[in-house]
Amino acid sequence: xxxxxxxxxxxxxxxxxxxxxxxxxxxxxxxxxxxxxxxxxxxxxxxxxxxxxxxxxxxxxxxxxxxxxxxxxxxxxxxxxxxxxxxxxxxxxxxxxxxxxxxxxxxxxxxxxxxxxxxxxxxxxxxxxxxxxxxxxxxxxxxxxxxxxxxxxxxxxxxxxxxxxxxxxxxxxxxxxxxxxxxxxxxxxxxxxxxxxxxxxxx
Ligand SMILES: [Zn+2]
Numbered sequence: 001x002x003x004x005x006x007x008x009x010x011x012x013x014x015x016x017x018x019x020x021x022x023x024x025x026x027x028x029x030x031x032x033x034x035x036x037x038x039x040x041x042x043x044x045x046x047x048x049x050x051x052x053x054x055x056x057x058x059x060x061x062x063x064x065x066x067x068x069x070x071x072x073x074x075x076x077x078x079x080x081x082x083x084x085x086x087x088x089x090x091x092x093x094x095x096x097x098x099x100x101x102x103x104x105x106x107x108x109x110x111x112x113x114x115x116x117x118x119x120x121x122x123x124x125x126x127x128x129x130x131x132x133x134x135x136x137x138x139x140x141x142x143x144x145x146x147x148x149x150x151x152x153x154x155x156x157x158x159x160x161x162x163x164x165x166x167x168x169x170x171x172x173x174x175x176x177x178x179x180x181x182x183x184x185x186x187x188x189x190x191x192x193x194x195x196x197x198x199x200x201x202x203x
Contacts, residue, residue: 066152068092085158097155099123104151106167111147111174115140116199139182139200146178175200 069082070093084092086103098104112119117140120126130140150173154165179196183189191203 066094066097068094068097070094086155086164098148098151103154103167103170107147107151107170107174110167110171111143114171114175114199115143115201136201138186142178142181143174143200146174146181150174150177 069079069084070091073079073082082091084090084096084101086101090096090101092101096104099108108123109119117130120130123144130137147170150170154170157163157165175197178200179191179193183191195203
């Protein structure tokens with residue numbers, strides 16, 4: 001991909017590509033393979049750089065592509081106010097809407113507590129680099145996408161339906177939605193709902 005993803009379909013495409021990459025450390029020369037390209041072999045110094053760069057770009061692009069009030073105003077759309085509808089204090093830019101607004105921050109705090117992971121200060125960087133084990137990484141990335149999506153959905157529900165969803169409800173929705181995603185996408189997934197609710201990494 002020659003540029004950052006600019007649409008949901010491109011983001012999904014990169015997610016699927018990233019999930020197909022595998023590290024083979026026991027070979028004489030470390031290599032990553034990817035079954036969808038030619039003979040499947042890419043050497044580490046090339047693909048590791050590409051893979052990490054794409055993950056970081058993906059997270060940044062995901063945040064930057066959100067159509068907050070500030071983003072709409074920058075695109076020339078005339079709005080009566082760019083103040084956040086949830087807290088009615090700060091301007092609604094990407095960072096505020098998904099990470100910093102009190103409701104969003106509370107959701108992130110409770111989700112990290114549920115995961116048993118200390119809450120990071122730089123969420124995007126953490127999100128891109130956390131974990132050595134692919135399965136745990138995939139689970140955490142799925143949870144982070146679920147949190148971002150449902151925080152944004154809760155915001156839209158307030159703006160367009162005047163329905164204010166509490167952080168508790170958002171966290172409950174994250175647990176249910178991501179559990180469903182993983183159960184349906186991962187082959188031979190043995191996750192059990194009660195274990196998942198207790199801690200997603202105890203499954
Ligand atoms: Zn706010």
